Structures are given as structure tokens and as C-alpha cells.
Amino acid sequence: MNYFLLEKELKKRTKLDYFWGKKQDDEFDKETNFIYKTESFDALLKKIELTFKNHPKHKDLKNYALNRWFNFWSAKGVESIFCEHENVKPHFDSFDKFTDFYIQNIPFDHKTTVFPKGFGKSVPYGILHKSELIAWLYKNQSQQQRKHHKNRLFIVLVNYQEEDAHWKLKAEIAWLKELISAYLLNFDQSKLHSFTFENNIVYADIIWAIQ
Numbered sequence: 160m161n162y163f164l165l166e167k168e169l170k171k172r173t174k175l176d177y178f179w180g181k182k183q184d185d186e187f188d189k190e191t192n193f194i195y196k197t198e199s200f201d202a203l204l205k206k207i208e209l210t211f212k213n214h215p216k217h218k219d220l221k222n223y224a225l226n227r228w229f230n231f232w233s234a235k236g237v238e239s240i241f242c243e244h245e246n247v248k249p250h251f252d253s254f255d256k257f258t259d260f261y262i263q264n265i266p267f268d269h270k271t272t273v274f275p276k277g278f279g280k281s282v283p284y285g286i287l288h289k290s291e292l293i294a295w296l297y298k299n300q301s302q303q304q305r306k307h308h309k310n311r312l313f314i315v316l317v318n319y320q321e322e323d324a325h326w327k328l329k330a331e332i333a334w335l336k337e338l339i340s341a342y343l344l345n346f347d348q349s350k351l352h353s354f355t356f357e358n359n360i361v362y363a364d365i366i367w368a369i370q
Contacts, residue, residue: 273325
């Protein structure tokens with residue numbers, strides 16, 4: 160993957176306001192699935208206008224498509240960064256909902272997320288109480304078809320330079336690559352958070368991405 164080009168395209172999205180207008184749901188997902196095959200941001204804007212110009216929910220669908228596109232292609236870049244590392248093996252099925260790759264033969268799904276306001280605690284508290292934050296993330300994020308209790312790595316974004324724009328850090332692909340590589344070089348299974356769900360042991364961890 161061309162990370163330089165990907166970062167360039169993602170940063171075009173950061174010039175516009177980031178507003179969902181509604182929670183993610185399966186209905187709007189189906190309406191905007193063209194984002195999976197649209198790599199260019201300019202092409203995305205054209206596709207949105209062509210598809211929704213006469214739709215009564217044009218504004219909502221536009222915001223939804225812009226955000227899904229941004230999150231999807233950032234996640235694709237992050238997944239590619241993981242899979243290029245010598246300690247990581249890609250999952251053979253790229254459409255699997257629960258596993259993106261294996262680290263030392265442990266299957267993981269990954270999710271990049273901003274530090275959640277709903278957690279109700281500070282970032283330093285979250286760093287010191289990793290297990291509590293992980294439990295909150297499993298309970299409150301990834302609804303409907305994305306919800307599961309399998310192994311997961313959370314990349315948690317904190318933007319102190321622009322506190323209402325944590326999401327923009329998803330576009331900093333080169334920087335995220337450095338953080339992920341450092342994490343993988345020091346990966347230690349014994350330091351993973353673990354819990355039991357439906358008689359299975361679930362492993363999880365947080366990679367902090369703080370600017």
C-alpha cells in the first residue's frame with residue numbers, strides 16, 4: 160500500500176467538518192457501500208453528489224459517506240501496517256468480521272477510536288486503568304453488525320493540539336506506522352488484558368496514539 164498517497168487523500172477529508180448526524184446503522188451502511196471501492200477523495204465527493212443529489216436525506220447521507228470512507232481507508236492502512244510486520248500474519252479471509260491478523264498466532268480484530276468522552280474519566284486515568292477503559296469500549300462501541308466480544312486491539316487517539324479533533328489523527332498514517340511498529344517489536348502476550356466471555360478467554364490491548 161502507498162501510505163504517502165493514502166495519507167494525502169485522508170487529509171483532504173480533515174479540511175471539512177466531521178459530523179455524523181446519526182449513529183451508524185445497517186440501513187445507511189447499505190446506502191453508502193460504494194466507499195469500499197472509492198480510493199480518491201475527489202472521486203468520493205462526485206459519487207456522493209451523483210448518488211444522493213435528489214435524496215431527501217442528502218445531507219445526512221453525505222456526512223455518513225464521508226465519515227465511513229475516512230474511517231474505512233484509515234483502517235485499511237492501519238491493517239496493512241500491521242500485516243507488513245514480521246511478527247504478524249494476515250488472516251486468510253479479508254472479509255472475516257472478527258479477525259484481521261494474527262500476532263504470535265493470537266487472532267485480533269483492530270479498531271482505531273478517539274478517546275471516548277462517554278468514559279467520563281481523564282486520559283491519564285484511562286492509561287492507568289486500562290482494563291476499565293477496555294471494558295467500557297467493548298460495552299459501548301461497535302453496535303449491530305460490528306458488535307462482538309472477540310480479541311481486539313484498540314488504537315486510542317488523543318489530540319491535545321486540537322481537542323475537538325481527535326478524529327483527524329486517523330489521517331496521520333506515517334505517525335501511526337511508527338507507533339504500531341514500536342508496539343509490535345515489544346509485543347508481550349502476558350501484558351494483554353484478558354477476560355472471560357461465554358466460556359472463552361478474550362484478549363485485548365490499547366495502543367495509545369497521543370499528540
